[in-house]
Amino acid sequence: MKDKKILTRIKDLRDSIGKQVKLMEVCGTHTVAIFKQGIRDVIPKEISLLSGPGCPVCVTAIKDVDVAISIARMNGNILCTFGDMMRVPGSKQSFFQAQAEGANIRIVYSPMDALKLALNNKDTKIIFFATGFETTSPSIAGTLYEAEKAGAENFYIYSTHKLVPPALKALLDSGEVRIDGLILPGHVCTIAGCAPYEFLASDYGVPSVITGFEGEDILRGIMMLLEQIAAKKPSTEIQYVRAVTKEGNKKALSILNEYFEPCDANWRGIGVIPQ
Incomplete structure (x- = not known):
């Protein structure tokens, strides 16, 4: 019943927007979940789901x-x-x-x-x-x-x-793909939080939602993106609130920063992305 109400809301929002909407799921885990759970079959055909950079294994140079x-x-x-x-x-x-x-x-x-x-x-x-x-x-x-x-x-x-935010910046800077909103990876953001992604709205005007991986999570993430698009108020929101906080996992980030530092990275199929 929850999913039916969400789907009705998604349809109403899409109708109010009145144009084709292109959303991108950034992570390969979301791509698989969307396919397995038949998300494309239940949302309006005027909403396109584009697959993003993928998984870290796939982009290994x-x-x-x-x-x-x-x-x-x-x-x-x-x-x-x-x-x-x-x-x-x-x-x-x-x-x-x-x-x-x-x-x-x-x-x-x-x-x-x-x-x-x-x-x-x-x-x-x-x-x-x-x-x-x-x-x-x-x-x-x-x-x-x-x-x-x-x-x-x-x-x-x-x-x-690899770090996800620099890849998204490179994608948006390229101007090759029109993206109306981004479905951000929930598991990555359990570590990183949402702060590293706030530039998407502030610098590029692109709505984004940090989303979980269950069917209802993904549908709610799509609904929240459409709400931002309809209101013309882009932001970085958290749908996956049961796992993600704004600050992320401070202990994990602390040990990560102790042993690693950002550098330019070579992504298979994309090229070198500056950090």
Whole structure:
């Protein structure tokens, strides 16, 4: 019944706006959720949902995959990574293909598994290939803290972490896509909060809503975006209030800032995005 009321409100708002509305879901997790839950089938056809930059694995640069494979082929090195990186292609091979030819690449379920491997194999260099947006990067920082405390001098991080706000700025600066509103990733914002995204409204006049991943979350996020568009009052709102605060996770941000600093990043399919 809640969903029906939200859908009625969405239709009424779209009718009041009176034109095609283009919304972009920034994160690949939302793209999958929208597809699985049939969101496009229940909203008015005059509302387009565009897929944004995607997931951090998908945008990992070809060069980074190539370099990591070269590292894994060196004697005395073990490259560790998450399983979802194994099939991502480099210029010639994926990690799976390189592993089949003898490159020392191992799948781990957390960076702490890689650290444990380093502590048990002190004569071997253990390199953890770290991908992720703000959601997962604090756990890597926490692992570096533990490695430092344990004196694991053979433990290394190959960081391909990405920040979401610079990618959105680059997208809006390009002028290639007309976007009426942005569905922002709820899990990223549990760490980062909403402050890093407030420039979307203040500098570009683009409404945005930090949204959860259930069907009702996404529909409410769309409704809130349409309300901003109809009122011509862009802002950065939080739909996912059960997990996201304006300030984000201060402890996670503190350890992240202690071990990492922003830099320009190479995004597959986009190019180098300045930080």
